[in-house]
Amino acid sequence: MILPIVAYGDPVLRVKGEEIEASYKDLQTLIDNMFDTMYNAYGVGLAAPQIGLPIRLFIVDASPFSEDEDLDEKDREQLSEFKQVFINPKITKEEGDEWSFNEGCLSIPDIREDVRRKPKITISYYDREFNHHEETYEGLAARVIQHEYDHIEGVLFTDKLSSLKKRLLKGKLANISKGKIKVDYKMRFPLAKKGR
Template structure:
């Protein structure tokens, strides 16, 4: 089932998300719904806070990036089959040079900005079967994970922009929270006027 994506301005996007266990109600159904919601919005990642749940869970399918001719062969290979569920993840290390890349977010439609992030990460997480993994990622894969991980920490990519950029985006972000924007997927707007 496709769920509405929570828009910028909703308090759930600012909460530190909580760990979950195997007893979390209807977890498999939730994960299926998150995949369907993400694909329906043409996203490559979706975190639980973006559908209104302050839990440490996100899904990523970065395979669309594998077609990008500008990426290295190694990056394209890593991204080709990179589809993963992350439960209760912990980034153990972020290393390497920071590099800028143009990011967007399903909760902040029509806003894209360059964000600098570390090149390498080491992350420990549980998969959908609650099997523990510790893996290292680099490049685009690391970046997509860092973006989704920020969501469960209550951080948005716009928080990483300069004060000037934030000021320039203020009106646009306000309009997004009020629902004064056209999107081709279901959204829930925190400051939208009721009954219009």
């Protein structure tokens, strides 16, 4: 089932998510619905707060990046099979010199900006069957994880921009909150006028 994605300005996007148990109500259905929702919006990652749930859960499927001609063969191969569910994740290490990459977000449509992040991370998490993993990721895979991880920490990619960039985007972000934007997927706007 395709769920509405929560737009910028909704308080749930600023909440630090709570850990969940394997017995969380309808967890497998929720995960399936999150994948349906993400694919419908052509995303490569989706965190539970983006569908209104303040819990520590996000999904990624970075396979669309594997078609990027600018990536080397090793990166393309890694990304082509990178589909994962992350439950109660904890980034335990971030390494390397920060690098810039243009990011967007399904909760903040039509805004893309360069964001600096570390190139290598180690993350501990549970998969959808609640098996525990500790893995290291690099490059775009690490970046997608860091972006989604920020969501469960109540952080948005726009928070990482310079104060000048934030001021320049203020009007656009306000319009997104009010629903004054065209999107081709279901969204929930916190400040939209009723009856529109």
